[in-house]
Amino acid sequence: MKPDIVKTSHSILSRFKLPFRPSTHYVKSPNQCLAPMDPDPLVTGLPLEMMRVSWNVAWYGGMDSLVNNLVTPDRKRDADLE
Numbered sequence: 001m002k003p004d005i006v007k008t009s010h011s012i013l014s015r016f017k018l019p020f021r022p023s024t025h026y027v028k029s030p031n032q033c034l035a036p037m038d039p040d041p042l043v044t045g046l047p048l049e050m051m052r053v054s055w056n057v058a059w060y061g062g063m064d065s066l067v068n069n070l071v072t073p074d075r076k077r078d079a080d081l082e
Contacts, residue, residue: 060066
């Protein structure tokens with residue numbers, strides 16, 4: 001069996017058309033660490049929506065008051081909340 005003389009990275013092989021088929025290194029290094037998760041998962045998606053609802057329920061003193069405030073457009077709203 002003939003040993004491989006030329007080894008290239010996978011990015012070079014995918015970027016260029018070479019006239020031969022060299023052996024390639026890994027596409028992703030087995031020593032590469034996983035990227036860290038988002039620094040604060042509470043600021044995106046469902047947790048953010050849950051925090052908004054719970055904040056508004058606490059702000060308006062209960063779910064009934066919150067719903068009444070959202071349904072009744074006659075009530076003057078705080079300028080901070082708009």
